[in-house]
Amino acid sequence: MPPLLLRLPVSFKCSVNYSASSSSSSSSSSQRFGQRFIRGGRHVHGVQRHANRRHLRRLIQSSSSQSSSPPSSSSSSKAAAALVVGAGPAGLLLAHRLLSKGWQSVTIQEARPNPALQDSSSSTRQWSLGLNVRGRTAIKSTGQDVWEEVKNAGLLSDQFFVVATKKLKLQIRESTPGSEPSLLLNRQVLCNALLATLEDKYGSTGRIKLVWDAPLTAESALDISTGSIDGETYDVIVGADGANSAVRRLVQANDATFDCETEILPGAVRVLHQNMPPALNRNAINLLLPTGGSKGDAEAAKDIGGLFIIPAKGGKMCALVNWKEATPPASVLEASPEAMLHGLHARFPQLENGLELEAIRAFLDGRDTRPSVVRCSKYASGRVALLGDAAHSTGGTLGQGANSALEDAAALADALIDEVEKGSDADYTDALHRYSSVREPEGSALAELVGVRKASDVRRGGVGRIAKSVGRFFLSRIRPNDPKYFSMQTRMSQTTDSFVSILEKERLD
Secondary structure, three states: OOOOOOOOOOOOOEEEEEEOOOOOOOOHHHHHHHHHHHOOOOEEOOEEOOOOHHHHHHHHHOOHHHHOOOOOOOOOOOOOEEEEEOOOHHHHHHHHHHHHOOOOEEEEEOOOOOHHHOOHHHOOOOOEEEEOHHHHHHHHOOOHHHHHHHHHHOEEEOOEEEEOOOOOEEEEEOOOOOOOOEEEEEHHHHHHHHHHHHHHHHOOEEEEEEEEOOOOOOOOOEEOOOOEEOOEEOOEEEEOOOOOOHHHHHHHHHOOOOOEEEEEOOOEEEEEEEEOOOOOOOOOEEEEOOOOOOOHHHHHHOOOOOEEEEEEOOOEEEEEEEEOOOOOOHHHHOOOHHHHHHHHHHHOHHHOOOOOHHHHHHHHHOOOEOOEEEEEOOOEEOOEEEOHHHOEEEOOHHHOHHHHHHHHHHHHHHHHHHHHOOHHHOOHHHHHHHHHHHHHHHHHHHHHHOOOOOHHHOOOHHHHHHHHHHHHHHHHHHOOOOHHHOOHHHHHHHOOOOHHHHHHHHHHO
Protein backbone atom coordinates (compact mmCIF):
# COMPACT_ATOMS: atom_id res chain seq x y z
CA MET A 1 0.00 0.00 0.00
CA PRO A 2 2.75 2.02 -0.57
CA PRO A 3 3.23 6.34 -2.30
CA LEU A 4 6.15 10.42 -12.57
CA LEU A 5 4.90 10.31 -15.26
CA LEU A 6 3.82 12.48 -18.12
CA ARG A 7 3.90 9.21 -22.62
CA LEU A 8 2.61 5.76 -22.44
CA PRO A 9 5.17 3.27 -23.67
CA VAL A 10 4.95 2.81 -27.43
CA SER A 11 4.85 -0.96 -27.03
CA PHE A 12 3.65 -2.95 -24.04
CA LYS A 13 5.21 -6.07 -22.61
CA CYS A 14 2.00 -8.08 -22.38
CA SER A 15 -1.38 -7.20 -23.82
CA VAL A 16 -4.43 -9.42 -23.98
CA ASN A 17 -7.46 -8.34 -25.97
CA TYR A 18 -10.16 -10.95 -25.61
CA SER A 19 -11.78 -11.32 -28.99
CA ALA A 20 -13.41 -14.14 -30.88
CA SER A 21 -10.77 -14.02 -33.60
CA SER A 22 -7.47 -12.42 -34.39
CA SER A 23 -5.50 -12.25 -37.58
CA SER A 24 -2.11 -12.04 -35.93
CA SER A 25 -0.16 -14.74 -34.21
CA SER A 26 -0.15 -15.12 -30.47
CA SER A 27 2.73 -14.11 -28.26
CA SER A 28 4.07 -16.65 -25.80
CA SER A 29 2.79 -14.54 -22.89
CA SER A 30 -0.69 -14.47 -24.32
CA GLN A 31 -0.57 -18.21 -25.00
CA ARG A 32 0.39 -18.96 -21.42
CA PHE A 33 -2.34 -16.60 -20.25
CA GLY A 34 -4.93 -18.46 -22.32
CA GLN A 35 -3.68 -21.89 -21.37
CA ARG A 36 -3.72 -20.94 -17.71
CA PHE A 37 -7.43 -20.19 -17.98
CA ILE A 38 -8.52 -23.48 -19.50
CA ARG A 39 -6.55 -26.27 -17.92
CA GLY A 40 -9.22 -28.39 -16.31
CA GLY A 41 -9.40 -28.72 -12.57
CA ARG A 42 -6.67 -26.17 -11.84
CA HIS A 43 -7.04 -22.98 -9.89
CA VAL A 44 -6.87 -20.05 -12.26
CA HIS A 45 -6.71 -16.55 -10.78
CA GLY A 46 -7.28 -18.30 -7.43
CA VAL A 47 -10.75 -19.51 -8.60
CA GLN A 48 -11.63 -23.01 -9.79
CA ARG A 49 -12.18 -23.14 -13.58
CA HIS A 50 -12.96 -26.04 -15.90
CA ALA A 51 -11.60 -27.15 -19.27
CA ASN A 52 -13.33 -25.66 -22.28
CA ARG A 53 -12.03 -26.19 -25.80
CA ARG A 54 -13.68 -23.04 -27.12
CA HIS A 55 -11.90 -21.09 -24.36
CA LEU A 56 -8.63 -22.62 -25.53
CA ARG A 57 -9.10 -21.71 -29.19
CA ARG A 58 -10.36 -18.21 -28.42
CA LEU A 59 -7.74 -17.34 -25.81
CA ILE A 60 -4.82 -18.73 -27.80
CA GLN A 61 -5.99 -16.47 -30.63
CA SER A 62 -5.78 -13.40 -28.38
CA SER A 63 -2.37 -11.93 -29.01
CA SER A 64 0.06 -9.11 -28.75
CA SER A 65 -1.62 -7.72 -31.83
CA GLN A 66 -3.28 -6.14 -28.87
CA SER A 67 -0.75 -3.37 -29.07
CA SER A 68 -3.14 -2.09 -31.72
CA SER A 69 -5.35 0.81 -30.77
CA PRO A 70 -8.48 0.16 -28.67
CA PRO A 71 -11.81 1.32 -30.03
CA SER A 72 -12.04 5.08 -30.04
CA SER A 73 -15.02 6.86 -28.52
CA SER A 74 -18.12 7.49 -30.57
CA SER A 75 -20.99 9.89 -30.23
CA SER A 76 -23.65 7.20 -30.70
CA SER A 77 -25.54 5.88 -27.68
CA LYS A 78 -23.45 3.54 -25.50
CA ALA A 79 -20.51 3.60 -27.96
CA ALA A 80 -18.22 4.84 -25.19
CA ALA A 81 -14.63 3.93 -24.36
CA ALA A 82 -12.86 4.05 -20.99
CA LEU A 83 -9.25 3.63 -19.92
CA VAL A 84 -8.91 2.32 -16.37
CA VAL A 85 -5.38 2.55 -14.97
CA GLY A 86 -5.01 -0.04 -12.23
CA ALA A 87 -6.27 -3.63 -12.15
CA GLY A 88 -7.09 -3.61 -8.45
CA PRO A 89 -10.52 -4.47 -7.02
CA ALA A 90 -12.05 -1.03 -7.68
CA GLY A 91 -10.77 -0.75 -11.26
CA LEU A 92 -12.00 -4.26 -12.11
CA LEU A 93 -15.41 -3.62 -10.54
CA LEU A 94 -15.75 -0.41 -12.56
CA ALA A 95 -14.97 -2.36 -15.76
CA HIS A 96 -17.65 -4.91 -14.86
CA ARG A 97 -20.27 -2.23 -14.33
CA LEU A 98 -19.51 -0.28 -17.51
CA LEU A 99 -19.42 -3.35 -19.74
CA SER A 100 -22.63 -4.70 -18.21
CA LYS A 101 -24.42 -1.51 -19.29
CA GLY A 102 -23.25 -1.56 -22.88
CA TRP A 103 -20.09 0.54 -22.95
CA GLN A 104 -18.27 -0.22 -26.18
CA SER A 105 -14.85 -0.88 -24.70
CA VAL A 106 -12.84 -0.80 -21.51
CA THR A 107 -9.05 -0.94 -21.51
CA ILE A 108 -7.40 -1.85 -18.21
CA GLN A 109 -3.73 -0.92 -17.91
CA GLU A 110 -1.73 -2.35 -15.00
CA ALA A 111 1.88 -1.71 -14.01
CA ARG A 112 2.34 -5.19 -12.55
CA PRO A 113 2.77 -8.45 -14.48
CA ASN A 114 -0.17 -10.63 -15.43
CA PRO A 115 -1.30 -12.43 -12.23
CA ALA A 116 -2.27 -15.48 -14.30
CA LEU A 117 1.45 -16.09 -14.74
CA GLN A 118 2.14 -15.90 -11.01
CA ASP A 119 1.24 -17.81 -7.86
CA SER A 120 -0.89 -15.34 -5.89
CA SER A 121 -0.09 -17.19 -2.65
CA SER A 122 3.63 -16.47 -3.09
CA SER A 123 3.44 -12.74 -2.35
CA THR A 124 4.60 -12.18 1.21
CA ARG A 125 3.49 -8.53 1.12
CA GLN A 126 -0.23 -9.13 0.65
CA TRP A 127 -2.70 -9.58 3.46
CA SER A 128 -6.38 -10.35 3.66
CA LEU A 129 -9.01 -7.69 3.12
CA GLY A 130 -12.30 -7.64 4.98
CA LEU A 131 -15.26 -6.92 2.72
CA ASN A 132 -18.11 -5.56 4.81
CA VAL A 133 -21.61 -4.56 3.74
CA ARG A 134 -20.24 -1.59 1.77
CA GLY A 135 -17.93 -3.68 -0.36
CA ARG A 136 -20.50 -6.47 -0.73
CA THR A 137 -23.19 -4.07 -1.88
CA ALA A 138 -20.86 -2.52 -4.46
CA ILE A 139 -19.87 -5.92 -5.88
CA LYS A 140 -23.45 -7.18 -5.94
CA SER A 141 -24.40 -4.13 -8.01
CA THR A 142 -22.75 -5.79 -11.01
CA GLY A 143 -24.59 -9.09 -10.55
CA GLN A 144 -25.19 -11.82 -8.00
CA ASP A 145 -23.04 -14.20 -10.06
CA VAL A 146 -20.01 -11.95 -9.62
CA TRP A 147 -20.61 -11.77 -5.88
CA GLU A 148 -20.93 -15.58 -5.65
CA GLU A 149 -17.59 -15.99 -7.43
CA VAL A 150 -15.96 -13.59 -4.99
CA LYS A 151 -17.66 -15.11 -1.95
CA ASN A 152 -16.58 -18.62 -2.88
CA ALA A 153 -12.96 -17.46 -2.94
CA GLY A 154 -13.00 -16.09 0.62
CA LEU A 155 -13.88 -16.90 4.22
CA LEU A 156 -16.95 -15.50 5.96
CA SER A 157 -16.17 -14.38 9.51
CA ASP A 158 -17.92 -12.26 12.11
CA GLN A 159 -15.67 -12.96 15.10
CA PHE A 160 -12.85 -10.90 16.59
CA PHE A 161 -10.91 -11.87 19.72
CA VAL A 162 -8.29 -10.03 21.74
CA VAL A 163 -6.15 -12.85 23.10
CA ALA A 164 -4.22 -11.80 26.22
CA THR A 165 -3.13 -15.20 27.56
CA LYS A 166 -3.78 -18.84 26.87
CA LYS A 167 -6.88 -18.66 29.06
CA LEU A 168 -7.92 -15.01 28.83
CA LYS A 169 -9.46 -13.70 25.65
CA LEU A 170 -12.07 -11.05 25.00
CA GLN A 171 -14.54 -11.32 22.14
CA ILE A 172 -15.10 -7.81 20.81
CA ARG A 173 -17.09 -8.75 17.73
CA GLU A 174 -19.71 -11.40 17.17
CA SER A 175 -22.76 -11.96 14.98
CA THR A 176 -25.18 -9.04 14.90
CA PRO A 177 -28.82 -9.97 14.24
CA GLY A 178 -29.72 -9.24 10.62
CA SER A 179 -26.15 -8.51 9.52
CA GLU A 180 -23.88 -10.53 7.26
CA PRO A 181 -20.37 -11.46 8.33
CA SER A 182 -17.36 -9.89 6.67
CA LEU A 183 -15.73 -11.75 3.80
CA LEU A 184 -12.00 -12.18 4.36
CA LEU A 185 -9.78 -12.83 1.36
CA ASN A 186 -6.38 -11.95 -0.04
CA ARG A 187 -6.43 -8.85 -2.24
CA GLN A 188 -5.05 -10.73 -5.24
CA VAL A 189 -7.57 -13.53 -4.78
CA LEU A 190 -10.32 -10.89 -4.93
CA CYS A 191 -8.79 -9.46 -8.11
CA ASN A 192 -8.50 -12.95 -9.58
CA ALA A 193 -12.19 -13.63 -9.00
CA LEU A 194 -13.17 -10.34 -10.63
CA LEU A 195 -10.81 -11.00 -13.54
CA ALA A 196 -12.20 -14.51 -14.05
CA THR A 197 -15.78 -13.25 -14.21
CA LEU A 198 -14.76 -10.46 -16.59
CA GLU A 199 -13.32 -13.08 -18.93
CA ASP A 200 -16.36 -15.34 -18.58
CA LYS A 201 -18.80 -12.54 -19.37
CA TYR A 202 -16.97 -10.44 -21.94
CA GLY A 203 -13.98 -12.46 -23.17
CA SER A 204 -15.62 -13.31 -26.50
CA THR A 205 -16.90 -9.81 -27.23
CA GLY A 206 -13.66 -7.96 -27.97
CA ARG A 207 -14.80 -5.18 -25.64
CA ILE A 208 -12.28 -5.76 -22.84
CA LYS A 209 -8.54 -5.21 -23.25
CA LEU A 210 -6.00 -6.01 -20.53
CA VAL A 211 -2.53 -4.46 -20.72
CA TRP A 212 -0.07 -5.87 -18.17
CA ASP A 213 3.41 -4.82 -17.09
CA ALA A 214 2.81 -1.32 -18.45
CA PRO A 215 3.39 1.45 -15.89
CA LEU A 216 2.85 5.04 -16.86
CA THR A 217 6.18 6.74 -17.43
CA ALA A 218 7.69 10.17 -16.98
CA GLU A 219 7.06 10.76 -20.71
CA SER A 220 3.31 10.13 -20.64
CA ALA A 221 1.31 12.99 -22.12
CA LEU A 222 -2.21 13.62 -20.83
CA ASP A 223 -4.84 16.11 -22.00
CA ILE A 224 -7.46 16.21 -19.25
CA SER A 225 -9.91 18.25 -21.33
CA THR A 226 -10.17 15.71 -24.16
CA GLY A 227 -9.36 12.44 -22.40
CA SER A 228 -6.36 11.94 -24.65
CA ILE A 229 -3.21 10.15 -23.60
CA ASP A 230 -0.38 9.66 -26.10
CA GLY A 231 -2.64 10.11 -29.08
CA GLU A 232 -5.36 7.71 -27.89
CA THR A 233 -8.62 9.36 -26.90
CA TYR A 234 -11.13 7.95 -24.43
CA ASP A 235 -14.42 9.26 -23.14
CA VAL A 236 -13.01 8.92 -19.63
CA ILE A 237 -9.69 8.02 -18.03
CA VAL A 238 -9.83 6.61 -14.49
CA GLY A 239 -6.94 6.48 -12.04
CA ALA A 240 -7.50 3.41 -9.86
CA ASP A 241 -3.79 2.93 -9.35
CA GLY A 242 -3.39 3.27 -5.60
CA ALA A 243 -1.81 5.66 -3.14
CA ASN A 244 1.20 6.10 -5.42
CA SER A 245 -1.10 7.02 -8.31
CA ALA A 246 0.65 7.95 -11.55
CA VAL A 247 -2.63 9.30 -12.92
CA ARG A 248 -3.00 11.62 -9.92
CA ARG A 249 0.44 13.09 -10.55
CA LEU A 250 -0.43 13.67 -14.19
CA VAL A 251 -3.56 15.52 -13.10
CA GLN A 252 -1.51 17.62 -10.67
CA ALA A 253 0.81 18.58 -13.53
CA ASN A 254 -2.13 19.63 -15.72
CA ASP A 255 -4.65 21.25 -13.35
CA ALA A 256 -3.62 24.19 -11.19
CA THR A 257 -6.91 23.95 -9.23
CA PHE A 258 -6.19 20.39 -8.09
CA ASP A 259 -4.64 20.12 -4.63
CA CYS A 260 -3.42 16.92 -3.04
CA GLU A 261 -1.59 16.19 0.20
CA THR A 262 0.32 12.94 0.52
CA GLU A 263 2.50 11.61 3.29
CA ILE A 264 4.23 8.31 3.91
CA LEU A 265 3.57 7.45 7.55
CA PRO A 266 6.18 6.41 10.10
CA GLY A 267 6.48 2.72 10.71
CA ALA A 268 6.14 -0.31 8.49
CA VAL A 269 4.22 -3.56 8.20
CA ARG A 270 5.45 -7.02 7.27
CA VAL A 271 3.25 -10.08 6.75
CA LEU A 272 3.66 -13.64 8.01
CA HIS A 273 1.77 -16.34 6.05
CA GLN A 274 1.21 -19.88 7.27
CA ASN A 275 -1.43 -22.30 8.59
CA MET A 276 -3.55 -21.00 11.46
CA PRO A 277 -1.99 -22.15 14.77
CA PRO A 278 -4.22 -24.87 16.31
CA ALA A 279 -4.54 -22.93 19.58
CA LEU A 280 -6.38 -20.04 17.85
CA ASN A 281 -9.91 -19.85 16.45
CA ARG A 282 -9.36 -20.61 12.76
CA ASN A 283 -12.43 -18.62 11.67
CA ALA A 284 -11.80 -15.47 13.73
CA ILE A 285 -9.55 -12.45 13.63
CA ASN A 286 -7.19 -12.73 16.61
CA LEU A 287 -5.23 -9.85 18.13
CA LEU A 288 -2.45 -11.27 20.30
CA LEU A 289 -0.92 -9.15 23.06
CA PRO A 290 2.77 -9.65 23.98
CA THR A 291 2.30 -11.15 27.43
CA GLY A 292 5.44 -13.27 27.46
CA GLY A 293 7.89 -10.46 28.16
CA SER A 294 10.87 -9.32 26.10
CA LYS A 295 13.87 -10.99 27.68
CA GLY A 296 15.46 -14.38 27.53
CA ASP A 297 14.02 -16.49 24.71
CA ALA A 298 11.78 -13.55 23.71
CA GLU A 299 14.75 -11.26 23.01
CA ALA A 300 14.62 -11.65 19.19
CA ALA A 301 10.96 -10.58 19.15
CA LYS A 302 11.20 -7.84 21.79
CA ASP A 303 10.32 -5.04 19.35
CA ILE A 304 7.17 -6.72 18.04
CA GLY A 305 4.28 -5.17 19.92
CA GLY A 306 1.44 -7.41 18.79
CA LEU A 307 0.25 -9.88 16.18
CA PHE A 308 -2.89 -9.09 14.18
CA ILE A 309 -3.89 -12.46 12.75
CA ILE A 310 -6.45 -12.66 9.93
CA PRO A 311 -7.86 -16.07 8.96
CA ALA A 312 -8.01 -17.23 5.36
CA LYS A 313 -9.82 -19.96 3.51
CA GLY A 314 -8.50 -23.49 3.92
CA GLY A 315 -7.19 -23.07 7.48
CA LYS A 316 -4.58 -20.48 6.45
CA MET A 317 -3.79 -17.14 8.07
CA CYS A 318 -1.75 -14.00 7.66
CA ALA A 319 -0.31 -12.11 10.61
CA LEU A 320 0.43 -8.39 10.35
CA VAL A 321 3.61 -7.45 12.21
CA ASN A 322 4.50 -3.80 12.54
CA TRP A 323 7.10 -1.55 14.11
CA LYS A 324 7.44 2.17 14.65
CA GLU A 325 10.52 2.74 12.51
CA ALA A 326 10.64 2.97 8.72
CA THR A 327 12.97 -0.03 8.68
CA PRO A 328 12.88 -3.20 10.79
CA PRO A 329 14.60 -2.93 14.19
CA ALA A 330 18.00 -4.54 14.66
CA SER A 331 16.43 -7.34 16.69
CA VAL A 332 14.54 -8.41 13.57
CA LEU A 333 17.30 -7.79 11.03
CA GLU A 334 19.88 -9.73 13.03
CA ALA A 335 17.70 -12.67 14.09
CA SER A 336 18.09 -16.11 12.57
CA PRO A 337 14.84 -17.89 11.61
CA GLU A 338 15.31 -20.25 14.57
CA ALA A 339 15.88 -17.38 17.02
CA MET A 340 12.85 -15.48 15.72
CA LEU A 341 10.68 -18.59 15.95
CA HIS A 342 11.66 -19.14 19.58
CA GLY A 343 11.36 -15.43 20.27
CA LEU A 344 7.79 -15.16 18.97
CA HIS A 345 6.73 -18.30 20.83
CA ALA A 346 8.18 -16.88 24.06
CA ARG A 347 6.73 -13.40 23.59
CA PHE A 348 3.32 -14.72 22.52
CA PRO A 349 2.67 -17.89 24.56
CA GLN A 350 -0.94 -17.82 23.27
CA LEU A 351 0.44 -19.33 20.06
CA GLU A 352 1.33 -22.51 21.94
CA ASN A 353 4.32 -23.05 19.67
CA GLY A 354 2.08 -22.93 16.60
CA LEU A 355 4.36 -21.01 14.22
CA GLU A 356 6.28 -22.73 11.42
CA LEU A 357 10.00 -22.34 10.73
CA GLU A 358 9.60 -22.01 6.95
CA ALA A 359 6.98 -19.31 7.43
CA ILE A 360 9.36 -17.41 9.74
CA ARG A 361 12.12 -17.77 7.16
CA ALA A 362 9.89 -16.24 4.46
CA PHE A 363 8.83 -13.50 6.88
CA LEU A 364 12.43 -12.49 7.60
CA ASP A 365 13.23 -12.49 3.87
CA GLY A 366 10.11 -10.45 3.05
CA ARG A 367 9.70 -6.79 2.23
CA ASP A 368 8.00 -4.13 4.31
CA THR A 369 4.98 -2.06 3.33
CA ARG A 370 4.74 1.54 4.45
CA PRO A 371 1.24 3.05 4.71
CA SER A 372 0.43 6.38 3.10
CA VAL A 373 -2.12 9.13 3.67
CA VAL A 374 -3.65 10.81 0.61
CA ARG A 375 -6.05 13.77 0.68
CA CYS A 376 -7.28 15.25 -2.63
CA SER A 377 -9.35 18.41 -3.02
CA LYS A 378 -11.44 16.81 -5.78
CA TYR A 379 -11.70 13.42 -7.45
CA ALA A 380 -12.13 14.54 -11.06
CA SER A 381 -10.52 16.95 -13.49
CA GLY A 382 -11.88 17.28 -17.01
CA ARG A 383 -12.32 13.75 -18.35
CA VAL A 384 -10.09 12.16 -15.70
CA ALA A 385 -11.35 10.68 -12.43
CA LEU A 386 -9.61 9.23 -9.38
CA LEU A 387 -10.97 6.58 -7.06
CA GLY A 388 -9.90 4.56 -4.04
CA ASP A 389 -6.44 5.16 -2.59
CA ALA A 390 -5.52 7.27 -5.62
CA ALA A 391 -8.02 9.85 -4.31
CA HIS A 392 -8.09 9.20 -0.57
CA SER A 393 -6.13 6.97 1.77
CA THR A 394 -6.04 6.85 5.56
CA GLY A 395 -3.11 4.47 5.79
CA GLY A 396 -5.24 1.38 6.43
CA THR A 397 -6.80 2.62 9.67
CA LEU A 398 -10.04 0.79 10.57
CA GLY A 399 -9.82 -1.34 7.43
CA GLN A 400 -12.12 0.76 5.26
CA GLY A 401 -9.82 1.29 2.27
CA ALA A 402 -11.02 -1.51 -0.03
CA ASN A 403 -14.65 -1.04 0.91
CA SER A 404 -14.70 2.70 0.30
CA ALA A 405 -12.79 2.18 -2.99
CA LEU A 406 -15.45 -0.27 -4.17
CA GLU A 407 -18.11 2.28 -3.21
CA ASP A 408 -16.24 4.85 -5.31
CA ALA A 409 -16.27 2.47 -8.27
CA ALA A 410 -20.00 1.86 -7.96
CA ALA A 411 -20.75 5.59 -7.67
CA LEU A 412 -18.54 6.44 -10.65
CA ALA A 413 -20.19 3.69 -12.71
CA ASP A 414 -23.64 5.05 -11.85
CA ALA A 415 -22.67 8.53 -13.02
CA LEU A 416 -21.12 7.27 -16.26
CA ILE A 417 -23.97 4.89 -17.04
CA ASP A 418 -26.50 7.68 -16.57
CA GLU A 419 -24.50 9.87 -18.94
CA VAL A 420 -23.91 7.34 -21.71
CA GLU A 421 -27.67 6.87 -22.05
CA LYS A 422 -27.84 10.45 -23.36
CA GLY A 423 -26.05 9.42 -26.54
CA SER A 424 -24.69 12.36 -28.52
CA ASP A 425 -25.71 14.70 -25.67
CA ALA A 426 -23.49 12.90 -23.14
CA ASP A 427 -21.24 15.22 -21.13
CA TYR A 428 -18.65 13.06 -19.39
CA THR A 429 -16.93 16.01 -17.78
CA ASP A 430 -20.19 16.82 -16.02
CA ALA A 431 -20.67 13.16 -15.01
CA LEU A 432 -17.22 13.05 -13.41
CA HIS A 433 -17.93 16.33 -11.64
CA ARG A 434 -21.12 14.82 -10.18
CA TYR A 435 -19.18 11.77 -9.04
CA SER A 436 -16.57 13.95 -7.35
CA SER A 437 -19.17 16.12 -5.62
CA VAL A 438 -20.70 12.99 -4.05
CA ARG A 439 -17.58 11.02 -3.14
CA GLU A 440 -15.10 13.72 -2.08
CA PRO A 441 -17.18 14.64 1.03
CA GLU A 442 -17.32 10.92 1.85
CA GLY A 443 -13.55 10.58 1.60
CA SER A 444 -13.03 13.66 3.75
CA ALA A 445 -15.52 12.41 6.37
CA LEU A 446 -13.81 9.01 6.50
CA ALA A 447 -10.45 10.73 7.02
CA GLU A 448 -11.85 12.76 9.90
CA LEU A 449 -13.53 9.72 11.44
CA VAL A 450 -10.14 8.06 11.77
CA GLY A 451 -8.47 11.27 12.89
CA VAL A 452 -6.81 12.36 9.65
CA ARG A 453 -7.89 15.95 9.07
CA LYS A 454 -4.42 16.32 7.60
CA ALA A 455 -1.80 13.68 7.02
CA SER A 456 0.16 14.35 10.22
CA ASP A 457 -2.98 13.82 12.34
CA VAL A 458 -3.21 10.10 11.72
CA ARG A 459 -1.69 9.15 15.07
CA ARG A 460 -3.52 11.72 17.18
CA GLY A 461 -7.21 12.44 16.67
CA GLY A 462 -8.06 8.88 15.72
CA VAL A 463 -7.10 7.49 19.13
CA GLY A 464 -9.85 9.32 21.00
CA ARG A 465 -12.47 8.46 18.40
CA ILE A 466 -11.50 4.79 18.40
CA ALA A 467 -11.54 4.68 22.24
CA LYS A 468 -15.03 6.21 22.25
CA SER A 469 -16.13 3.72 19.63
CA VAL A 470 -14.85 0.81 21.75
CA GLY A 471 -16.81 2.13 24.74
CA ARG A 472 -19.95 2.34 22.67
CA PHE A 473 -19.31 -1.25 21.55
CA PHE A 474 -19.71 -2.51 25.11
CA LEU A 475 -22.97 -0.55 25.48
CA SER A 476 -24.14 -2.18 22.26
CA ARG A 477 -23.65 -5.58 23.88
CA ILE A 478 -26.36 -4.62 26.38
CA ARG A 479 -28.76 -3.26 23.72
CA PRO A 480 -27.59 -4.89 20.48
CA ASN A 481 -30.48 -3.72 18.28
CA ASP A 482 -30.47 -0.08 19.33
CA PRO A 483 -28.65 2.05 16.68
CA LYS A 484 -28.06 4.66 19.37
CA TYR A 485 -25.40 2.40 20.85
CA PHE A 486 -23.80 1.25 17.63
CA SER A 487 -20.07 1.86 17.78
CA MET A 488 -18.50 3.98 15.09
CA GLN A 489 -16.84 0.89 13.68
CA THR A 490 -20.17 -0.98 13.65
CA ARG A 491 -21.86 1.78 11.67
CA MET A 492 -18.93 1.95 9.27
CA SER A 493 -18.72 -1.79 8.65
CA GLN A 494 -22.27 -3.10 9.17
CA THR A 495 -24.37 -0.33 7.63
CA THR A 496 -24.28 1.64 4.40
CA ASP A 497 -24.83 4.93 6.24
CA SER A 498 -22.80 7.66 4.60
CA PHE A 499 -19.54 8.55 6.30
CA VAL A 500 -20.81 12.13 6.38
CA SER A 501 -23.81 11.12 8.53
CA ILE A 502 -21.63 8.95 10.80
CA LEU A 503 -19.28 11.88 11.32
CA GLU A 504 -22.18 14.17 12.19
CA LYS A 505 -23.31 11.71 14.85
CA GLU A 506 -19.80 11.42 16.23
CA ARG A 507 -19.62 15.19 16.57
CA LEU A 508 -22.89 15.25 18.51
CA ASP A 509 -21.94 12.45 20.91
